[in-house]
Amino acid sequence: MRKLVSLGFSCQSRFCIYLVIADHRLLPFDYNVTTKAALLAAFRYDGEIFSLRDEDVMEVYRAPKEGREGIHTKGVYLWHDYAVTEDLKILPNWREGLPLIRQEYAAMWGRFRSLLRSPDEQFTFVISNTQINLGEYARDFQDFSDKFRITRDFILDLKEALTAFGVRDFEILVLNRNLRDSIELNHAFLASWFRSVFAGKLTLPTNGQLAASVFSVGAADSTALTSVAGVYESGWRIVPLSDHGAAITKAGEPVGELRSMQGGYIAVFDDDAEYNPYRYQSGRWRTILVGQNPLAAVKPQLRLCCQQYFSGPFHWP
Numbered sequence: 001m002r003k004l005v006s007l008g009f010s011c012q013s014r015f016c017i018y019l020v021i022a023d024h025r026l027l028p029f030d031y032n033v034t035t036k037a038a039l040l041a042a043f044r045y046d047g048e049i050f051s052l053r054d055e056d057v058m059e060v061y062r063a064p065k066e067g068r069e070g071i072h073t074k075g076v077y078l079w080h081d082y083a084v085t086e087d088l089k090i091l092p093n094w095r096e097g098l099p100l101i102r103q104e105y106a107a108m109w110g111r112f113r114s115l116l117r118s119p120d121e122q123f124t125f126v127i128s129n130t131q132i133n134l135g136e137y138a139r140d141f142q143d144f145s146d147k148f149r150i151t152r153d154f155i156l157d158l159k160e161a162l163t164a165f166g167v168r169d170f171e172i173l174v175l176n177r178n179l180r181d182s183i184e185l186n187h188a189f190l191a192s193w194f195r196s197v198f199a200g201k202l203t204l205p206t207n208g209q210l211a212a213s214v215f216s217v218g219a220a221d222s223t224a225l226t227s228v229a230g231v232y233e234s235g236w237r238i239v240p241l242s243d244h245g246a247a248i249t250k251a252g253e254p255v256g257e258l259r260s261m262q263g264g265y266i267a268v269f270d271d272d273a274e275y276n277p278y279r280y281q282s283g284r285w286r287t288i289l290v291g292q293n294p295l296a297a298v299k300p301q302l303r304l305c306c307q308q309y310f311s312g313p314f315h316w317p
Contacts, residue, residue: 001122002122002123002124002171003115003121003122003123003124004017004020004021004023004123004124004126004215005017005027005115005116005123005124005125005126006027006029006030006125006126007029007034007039007125007126007127007158008029008032008033008034008039008127008128009033009034009035009036009039009127009128009129009131009134009147009148010032010033010034010128010129010131010134011030011031011032011079011080011131011204012128012130012131012175012202012204013029013126013127013128013175014029014030014031015204016126016128016175016211016214016215017126017215019211019212020211020212020215025111026108027108027111027112027115028042028047028050028105028108028109028112029042031079031080031081032076032077032078032079032080032081033076033077033079033134033137034049034075034076034077035075035076035137035147035148036146036147036148036149036150036154037075037147038074038075038076039127039158040154040157040158040161041074041075043158043161043162043164043165044161044164046109046113046165047105047109047112047113049073049074049075049076050076050105050106050108050109051102052073052098052101052102052105053102054095054098056073056074057073057074058071058072058073058095059071059072059073060072060090060094061077061137062089063133063136063137064136065133065136066088066133066136067087067088068084068088069084069088069089069090070082070090071090071094075147077137078101081097081101081104082094082097082101116162116165116166116167117165117166117167119168121168121169122169122170123167123169123170123171124170124171124172124173124215125162125170125171125172125173126173126174126175127150127158127172127173127174127175128174128175128176128199129148129149129150129175129176129177129178130175130176130177130199130200130201130202131201131202131204132201132202132203134148134177149178149181150174150176150181150185150196151181151185152184152185152188152189155172155174155185155188155189155194158172159172159193170193171192171193171194171195172193172194172195173195173196173197173214173215174194174195174196174197175197175199175202175214176196176197176198176199177199177200177201178198179198179200179254179255179256179257179270180254181196182196182197182198182257183196183198183241183247183254186241186242186245195242195244197214197244197245197257197259198245198256198257198268198270199214199268200268200269200270213259213260213266214259224260224265225238225240225243225245225246225258225260226240228246228258228265229246235250235251236248236249236250237249237250238258244259244260245257245258245259246258246259248267248269254270255269255270256268256269256270
């Protein structure tokens with residue numbers, strides 16, 4: 001069985017892993033915010049981004065909306081390593097805690113290095129830009145894209161960096177907040193070592209059944225999605241993209257993703273899509289669990305279930 005290992009960009013990856021595997025070991029990307037550039041630099045320079053030397057440039061960073069403070073250095077935001085006051089401000093003497101934090105990250109990186117270079121291990125590296133407050137670490141849309149948008153070039157750079165670091169057998173699993181990006185990445189990498197899953201913008205904690213669907217824990221057989229593919233009422237379509245997921249489209253536009261799992265299906269909608277059948281509070285998963293094996297009568301079950309979940313003028317599918 002492949003080991004699930006978080007590569008950031010935030011705590012969301014680690015929390016999703018924990019929901020399916022109760023692994024309590026601490027690794028360096030579990031509980032901080034890391035940019036794309038910092039992640040690549042970590043592998044290229046053997047964890048130097050976590051050196052936390054006294055001469056390194058460090059600054060107190062304050063989240064614009066939430067107001068919480070943490071330390072930013074070299075593209076890493078240390079968000080859970082320092083205590084904060086009741087008004088979420090970091091203590092003035094925060095530099096006094098650097099020696100202990102430096103020691104902790106040195107130990108985590110050493111454990112991480114040994115694990116990844118083990119010749120007998122197989123890994124699934126999980127990267128997520130889905131945490132709803134990740135925008136707190138960017139000035140604007142372009143800055144967010146530069147720091148956290150998951151592109152084809154970034155995946156190629158990461159694959160190269162992991163290989164050069166000495167990782168032998170791995171796959172990359174992306175939890176993507178952007179539906180179109182996720183679809184395009186899956187088209188770009190028709191390979192067993194890569195998969196992108198649309199997840200939207202997620203709060204913490206994440207629903208365990210949804211986390212299970214992301215990692216294909218208890219997934220249904222490969223016919224589960226093809227059995228519900230096709231045209232539904234009012235121009236809705238379900239279009240299988242792989243054994244793992246299908247696009248939900250309306251008027252030719254992708255608005256969500258359907259995934260199979262044991263005993264049914266999970267649909268995740270893009271809350272920015274024009275045809276979203278249920279405009280819910282941003283950052284909250286909208287799930288639909290339908291269908292039972294065998295799959296002979298899935299289509300009518302799917303229709304009835306969705307009518308039950310989505311009252312009003314919408315008819316999905």
